[in-house]
Amino acid sequence: MLKRPFSLRTRLFIAMLSLVMIASVVIAGITTFRYKNEAEQYHKERLERKEMAIKQNINYVLKRTTYPVTTKNIPLIFKENGRIYELSAVHRMPLIIYDLKGELLIKSNESFIKDSVKQGIPNIVISKMNASPKKRFLVSYEREGERFQSSYSYITDNKFKPLAILNLPYLQNDDLVKKDILAFLRSLVEVYLFMLLICIGLAYLLSNYITRSITAISEKINKTRIGKQNKKIEASYISEEVSVLVEAYNSMIDQLEESAVKLAVSERENAWREMAKQVAHEIKNPLTPMRLTVQNFHRKFDPSDPQIKNKLTEYSDTLIQQIDTMSAIASAFSNFAKMPERKDEILNVNEVVASALDIFTEDGIVFNAAAEEILINFDRTQLIRVITNLVKNALQAVPEDRSSAIEVTISRHANDAYIYVKDNGVGIDLENKQQVFEPNFTTKSSGMGLGLAMVKSIIETYKGTISYTSVKNKGTEFVVRIPLQ
Structure with a gap:
């Protein structure tokens, strides 16, 4: 069985509500995507600004140190007077310094990204830094549900010769961005709920107005029956499309009345014709044994036969039985006709x-x-x-x-x-x-x-x-x- 489609009124109603819902989902999705992109860009730019400031302070320290500025002396230079801890505290970021081969020289925070510090810098990072004209490499990753950006860049002497590699692990704190997104989505939901209520009312009124004429026609068509007095539709102030339906329906009513009369006559004639055939067939069935019985009696009749009375009784019973069958057929037909x-x-x-x-x-x-x-x-x-x-x-x-x-x-x-x-x-x-x-x-x-x-x-x-x-x-x-x- 084919499923019945929704009515035109329901489809109009659903379509209008769907437009509002789709618009709200699209706006929410675009806004969330834009917020996340802006947050990502903000964190990248912030890390870059902190890196520039930290490297300026590192260069300042290298210019005023009494130690020879070499890779081997980097731990001594930055341990002196706790300078690496001071830089970490001022810029609120952990500092990790590796040699040019990726081995750890010194770090400001013992517990921050502990595993990666022990392993050193991956060779792929060093190779990409050497291949990059900016001599800087940025890695993004997640750990224990938190997002990090890790910046790698060279520390150089006054002749711009690489001495070491500076690693700045940066924790992306998106709590503020998430709060902004949730606040926006909450406001969006409130606005669209209000709009949805208004849209439901407008959609209901508009769908009723559009389908009112069609509903009236459908009700008339549902009440249309063959053999009954069907009324034509008299409508005014209707659209051109609906008026075509009204004219077609009224024309159909005229044709239906004519066809109903012809159909009734034809059905009665066919019914009685079929019934007559059936009655004739049923009557022929007992006539055949009756004819055979009479012929057999006529051919074998012998008044001097001592069994003549028994045979006569047998022939009579057979005829009576077939006559009763014909009587039952006639009674059934009579009852059906009455x-x-x-x-x-x-x-x-x-x-x-x-x-x-x-x-x-x-x-x-x-x-x-x-x-x-x-x-x-x-x-x-x-x-x-x-x-x-x-x-x-x-x-x-x-x-x-x-x-x-x-x-x-x-x-x-x-x-x-x-x-x-x-x-x-x-x-x-x-x-x-x-x-x-x-x-x-x-x-x-x-x-x-x-x-x-x-x-x-x-x-x-x-x-x-x-x-x-x-x-x-x-x-x-x-x-x-x-x-x-």
Whole structure:
């Protein structure tokens, strides 16, 4: 089964709300991305400024030291008077100095990035610094949930000859940026929630306005029925597109009325034509054995035969049996043709069904009636006809090697009365399920197949329904629903 799409009103409503939601998500995403980029750039520039200031102080120290300015003397120069600790405290950053091979010379903080200090500078950093014209290399990494930037640059003497490598580990503190982003997103959510409420109201009004004319047309179309007096749509102040639909609908109503008359005549003619064919076929069946019996009697008749009376009785019984079959066919056809006649009265379903079941002498029929009185407006004869046909079919569905177990149950739900007729028969084959209620369908060797068709016609005359469920070789249950009075 294909899924039914949303209505035009719903789609318009969802589309307008989706635009607002998409816009809010896009703005939030772009703003967050921009905040993070600006924060990243800010940290890079800040680290670069601190590095320049620290190197100026280092150059100042190297110019005024009494030690020879060599790589070997770097630890002595910066340990003197605790200068490396003083520089670290002034600039609020740890300082680590390596020799040109990447081995540690001196550092200001014993615990900061302890592992990397012990390992020294990776060779790849040294090679990239040598290849870079700026002689500076920046590494970004994360450790224990915190982000770091680590700057590597050369310390030179007064002739710009490299003496050592300065490493400045920088912790990126994004707490302020995160607070700004959260504050912005909170404000954005508040604004868009307010806009969303306004948009819901506008979308509801606008979608109703746009689809009002279409809804009116759809309601008219849903009420359109063949054989009923359908009214045309009279509308004013409608759009050009909707007016085309109105004109098409009104034209369809005119054509429908003409087609309904032709269809009714054609259906009646076809129904009686098919019924006549079926009756003729059923009547021919007993005529053949009757003809053979008479011919056989005429050919073998011998007044002096001592068994003549027995043979005559046998021939007579055969003829009477076939005549009864033809009479039953005629009665079934007559009953089916007289179905529309009704004599409605207020009936207690429990009592009428119980009286209908009294005519059955077979064992295994169980009647379960509702405790309370259930009243319906129905023709008594027609209701008895419904019950007897269903029970008779149930009994005939049970094979000869199985004991009948027929359950007739009456109950009430809401404003409807329900009659359940359940058997333990052979069930209904899957290929026959669509033909069960057709007038000329039967799986039995005799009969015209009018019983269930007649039951369905009677029930639908009173705006009821009949349905069934069946399990192969386990049984079938018919369910009749009749509106209460």
